[in-house]
Amino acid sequence: MRRGLMPTPLLILSCFGASWVLADSLAAPVNVSIRDLKGSSAVVTWDIPDGEPVIGFAITQQKKDVRMLRFIQEVNTTTRSCALWDLDADTAYIVHVQSISISGQSPLSEPLQFKTPKEAEKQASKSKDEVTMEEVGQNAQLRAGELLIIVVVLIMWAGVIALFCRQYDIIKDNEPNNNKDKAKNSSECSTPEHPSGGLLRSKV
Secondary structure (H helix, E strand, C coil), rough: CCHHHHHHHHHHHHHHHHHHHHHHHHHEEEEEEEEEECCEEEEEEECCCCCCCCCEEEEEEECCCCCCCCEEEEEECCCCCEECCCCCCCEEEEEEEEECCCEEEEECCEEEECCCHHHHHHHCCCCCCCCCHHHHHHHHHHHHHHHHHHHHHHHHHHHHHHHHHHHHHHHHHHHHHHHHHHHHHHHCCCCCCCCCCCCCCCCC
16 A cells, blocks of 8 residues: 555656746746836836747836835736836836746846936936927917918908009099199180281270
């Protein structure tokens, strides 16, 4: 009876040993980096060596010189990035990434240290050429208002010029008639010549 039961614990131990070998053979993530770094959030990214049977990831987030940890774990995913939220501005953090397989977890990746910026530094570091969608909308509204004002002014000037031209044409048309009237009046007021060549005189 005892001899028949002895192989069973050995078999169990051998299975556990095989699982640990598989877990240890899983390589740690590489090229761990930070992008979209802000005062209260960031995104950590990494790569997985080819051929690794990875089904998820685990991230350890820790403030520098502080023992408090945040552990983030996701399975059944092929994502190679994770958002870190609720961060403190102007604070240094250390991040490790692990791969997860069916047999266990990989070793920790190389520690990645980064520091969140201050809010003032974030505003100062904003490029002058960088324009947000809100600023684009405001600029478009301002330009539309300026164009409307310019169009109205041009229309008013066109109306004034048209009115001036009309008045000028009326004055110009009336000017020959005035000249004719003046010539007629001057001819009526002049003394007519006598047919015999002399002037008419009244007899005394």
